Every structure is written in C-alpha cells, then in structure tokens.
C-alpha cells in the first residue's frame with residue numbers, strides 16, 4: 206500500500222516536480238554558460254527529492270502490525286535531535302498530540318523507539334519479561350554514566366538477564382538483594398527508623414542553631430543538603446565520603462545535573478566536564494572508603510556491606526566497586542530530595558492546606574511531651590504517618606504524579622507481538638511514557654494538568670477515578686487499605702489503573718526503595734512542617750513554579766526557577782524524636 210504523505214508535503218512534492226520540468230527546459234534552452242542560479246536550483250531540487258524519499262522511507266512500517274509511525278521532520282535523526290534539544294518534553298509533546306494512539310513508533314537511525322502511553326499496554330510491556338527487558342541496556346548506560354573500565358564492563362555483561370534457574374550475573378544478584386532488603390520486613394523498618402532519626406538529628410540541630418535567627422535559602426538546596434548528608438550517614442556510616450569531605454556534596458550535584466550529557470557519551474571529560482569531574486571525585490573518595498574498610502564500621506547499613514560482598518564475589522575490585530556505590534548513593538538521595546522539595550513547597554504555598562496537615566499530624570502521629578523546657582518535645586510515630594495522615598499522603602502522591610515524567614525503558618530481545626496486536630522489532634527500544642500517562646484526563650479526570658492536593662483521598666473514597674473538585678474534605682483518620690495491611694504507598698492506588706502511577710516505574714524495574722522512600726519523605730516533611738515556617742523571600746505568597754521538563758527525566762523533575770524562602774523556627778514545638 207503506498208504511503209500517505211501529509212498534505213503539506215504532497216503539495217511540496219508537486220511543486221518540486223513542476224520545478225524540475227522547468228529546470229530541465231531551462232538547462233536545455235541555455236546555449237552556453239549554464240548559469241549558477243539554475244545549478245543551485247537543481248541542487249535544491251535534488252536535495253528536496255532525497256528529503257522526500259527519506260521522509261517516506263522512515264515512515265515505512267517494518268511489519269503490518271507495527272504501531273503507527275510518527276515521522277520526524279528531519280528524517281531518521283529528527284526525533285533524536287528533538288530529544289537532545291528538548292529532553293523529555295519532546296516525546297511527551299508527541300504523546301499528548303497523539304492521545305488516540307496507545308502506542309506509536311518513532312523511527313531513528315537503524316532502529317525504532319516504541320512509545321507506550323496507555324496503562325493497559327504498559328502493563329503488558331511489564332509482563333513480557335522474556336522478550337522485553339531493561340537489563341541488556343544497563344551496561345551501556347552504566348559505562349557512560351559511571352565510567353566502568355573494560356574488565357568490569359565485561360563482568361556486568363556476564364549472565365546479565367537470566368531465566369529462572371540460570372546462573373545470575375552481578376546485576377541480577379544486586380537487584381534481588383536490594384529487593385529483599387528493602388521489601389516490607391525488619392530490615393526495612395530498621396533502615397527507615399535510622400533514616401528518620403538521622404534526619405531528625407539534622408532538623409533539630411538546625412532549629413537549635415537558627416532559633417532566633419531566620420535565614421533566606423533556596424528551598425531545593427536547603428532540603429537536598431539535609432537529605433544528602435543524612436543519607437550518606439545512615440547508609441555509609443559516620444566516616445562516609447561526604448562526612449569526611451563536605452565539598453563532595455557539590456560534586457554529587459554536579460554529577461546529577463550532568464547525567465544527560467554523560468549519557469550522550471561524547472568525550473564526557475570535555476562535553477560533560479563538571480559532571481565527569483564530580484563523578485571521579487566521588488569515585489575516588491568511595492575507593493578510599495572501601496580500601497580503608499570503612500564499610501565495616503559500626504553504623505554502616507547491612508545493605509551496603511551486602512552490596513560490597515556481592516560485587517567482590519563477582520570479581521569486582523574494591524576500587525571499581527566504588528563506582529557502583531556512587532550509583533547507589535544517587536538512588537538514595539536524588540528522588541527523595543526533589544520529592545520532599547515539591548511536597549514542602551505545595552504545602553507552604555497553600556496556608557489552609559498547611560494548617561490542615563499540621564493538625565492532622567498533631568492528632569494522628571505526634572505525642573507531645575512536656576519535658577519542663579520552653580517547648581514540648583514531639584514524639585513522631587512514623588508508622589502512623591501513612592495510616593493517620595491521609596492528606597499528607599495524598600499531597601505526597603500528587604507531588605510524585607505531577608513531578609514525574611519518567612520513561613520506563615526496555616530493549617526488544619526478539620520480535621514480539623504485544624497483546625497479540627502490536628509488533629515490536631528485535632533490537633528496538635520500548636519506552637513507557639510516564640509523563641503522558643500522568644497527564645491523561647481519561648485516567649485522572651479533567652483536572653489532570655492541575656495539582657490537586659486531595660486527589661488521592663478522593664480516589665481512595667470513590668470506586669471510580671472521577672476526581673474533579675479540589676475541596677478539602679476530612680478523610681477518616683485511619684485509611685482502610687492501610688489498616689488491612691495492603692500496599693499503600695505505591696502503584697496500587699484504589700480507583701487508578703495499577704500501571705498508571707509511574708513515579709516508581711513498574712514491573713521488574715519497579716523502584717525497590719519506594720517503601721523506604723515513602724517512610725523517609727513523610728517523616729522528613731512532618732519534621733519540617735512542625736519545626737519551621739516558610740515565607741516568600743520578598744514577602745507575599747509562596748508561588749509554585751513549573752517543573753523544568755526540558756531535560757532527560759532521569760528522576761523527579763526540578764523546578765524551572767529557584768524558590769527562595771525565609772526559614773523561621775516555630776515557637777510552638779521543640780525537638781522531634783522518632784519513636785517508631
């Protein structure tokens with residue numbers, strides 16, 4: 206079947222044909238000096254024809270059942286250019302313009318990217334673990350981002366994507382171990398408690414230092430400092446690299462902000478200089494940490510010791526294991542810090558909501574103790590936050606929904622007919638577009654593009670997902686799904702398709718840290734809300750900026766502009782002590 210060109214291109218094609226005819230007449234009519242203008246026109250005509258042919262070729266389906274092809278304006282490379290220039294916003298924009306297509310094909314040089322924008326299909330992708338897998342992509346990504354040498358790159362590639370019963374490579378072993386340690390159980394409870402106590406120590410010490418001394422800060426920088434320092438402490442113990450070399454905190458954020466450029470892999474020391482130097486500084490400090498055996502100190506989390514043990518078992522040197530730890534520190538800090546920022550910002554930008562959440566916290570998760578001092582000590586029961594503070598929980602989830610444009614990625618290992626309907630060609634890439642799914646009015650209602658602080662309370666209360674108004678209604682103090690022991694903090698949100706909440710990814714690559722992060726973020730937000738007041742720097746209302754979506758969305762997106770606030774320690778409460 207001949208391919209249909211868009212009307213604009215069809216008329217261009219006709220114009221070119223008539224241009225060609227007149228050029229050839231011109232050339233044959235000119236008896237001597239063939240003039241330069243005619244030559245230029247011939248070249249332009251040839252180029253346009255080549256363009257049209259390439260445009261048509263890129264649109265040719267590789268199989269009758271391949272999802273509809275969205276051709277690039279610049280054939281083959283246009284989509285890659287768009288992604289490089291506009292980050293995640295580029296593909297999200299295509300997805301939003303093509304809402305009628307649950308999946309579409311983006312042609313790229315020698316391959317295809319299949320973009321899935323429908324939760325039911327996303328679920329099917331996540332289930333097709335035999336033929337669609339993230340694992341084979343990991344070594345190329347980690348080599349670029351973390352800079353592993355050839356020997357360790359080979360170790361990473363060994364037994365990379367085993368079937369059940371086959372020998373497991375290092376990546377699979379690490380994956381399984383992290384899942385078992387961070388899944389519900391005693392290790393998770395212990396780690397969550399340590400994390401919250403460490404954060405409480407930081408917040409209490411800040412309050413003591415600034416009791417009568419308000420300061421103006423960048424809210425994101427202020428929050429991520431707490432998270433970076435305490436995560437390094439509770440994971441890697443008191444002699445962790447950031448504690449011994451505080452300047453490494455800047456190196457860490459340089460690395461984070463240059464991840465997209467590192468991923469490009471084009472002379473990274475030049476094109477991603479800051480990120481490259483940041484990573485190398487961190488890797489060097491972690492290498493010293495491991496070579497001095499500081500990972501065996503008291504106060505180091507068991508998960509870290511187990512990670513090192515597994516890396517060594519698989520043939521890693523201590524020096525190169527340091528690079529792997531940079532990635533784990535990254536996983537532990539970045540999303541937690543940015544999510545906390547959004548939750549705090551959304552609360553303080555809405556004074557009524559803030560007061561409501563403070564009351565909810567004091568009633569449901571705090572016991573005040575009069576210790577004879579000026580202010581009562583507050584005992585924080587972090588287990589109660591999830592069950593007794595539904596508004597806080599809803600703001601947390603909504604911050605994740607609005608802040609996450611994450612793409613879950615899979616490699617097509619063999620030709621696949623997904624759901625018996627869509628053909629995916631071997632060696633192509635599948636991306637589940639979280640940003641498009643999170644903005645889908647069919648899933649989230651007409652207010653999908655708005656931040657609705659109580660959206661998830663309404664979803665829990667209603668059988669359907671028709672959330673429309675933002676009226677603040679008091680939910681019962683104990684959520685039913687929480688008291689029945691079901692998964693309350695991730696993808697299983699009542700009234701929403703299980704694959705529609707994408708902030709933690711899904712399927713085999715679902716974030717193993719999501720339970721832990723939920724405990725940690727709720728507790729940290731509670732501490733901030735109870736301990737300080739925030740005012741806009743120049744007075745007036747705190748305004749929530751848009752997210753910066755013109756980057757590769759490797760984690761929860763940051764704001765488009767800095768939010769500067771005055772932090773004032775509150776008079777009504779003293780130290781926060783985490784009791785459970």
Ligand code: HEM
Pocket residue numbers: 339380383536537538540541544605611612613614707708709710711713714715716717718719721722761
């Ligand atoms: C709000 C906080 C967090 C968010 C939004 C988040 C989100 C994610 C996402 C989207 C992925 C990739 C999923 C995919 O590819 O489909 C991921 C993977 C991962 N996350 Fe998280 N994460 C958070 C906190 C944490 C924390 C605190 C830890 C560890 C302490 C952690 C550990 C990991 C690990 C180890 C992976 C890789 C899993 C694998 O493929 O084996 N995350 N996370």
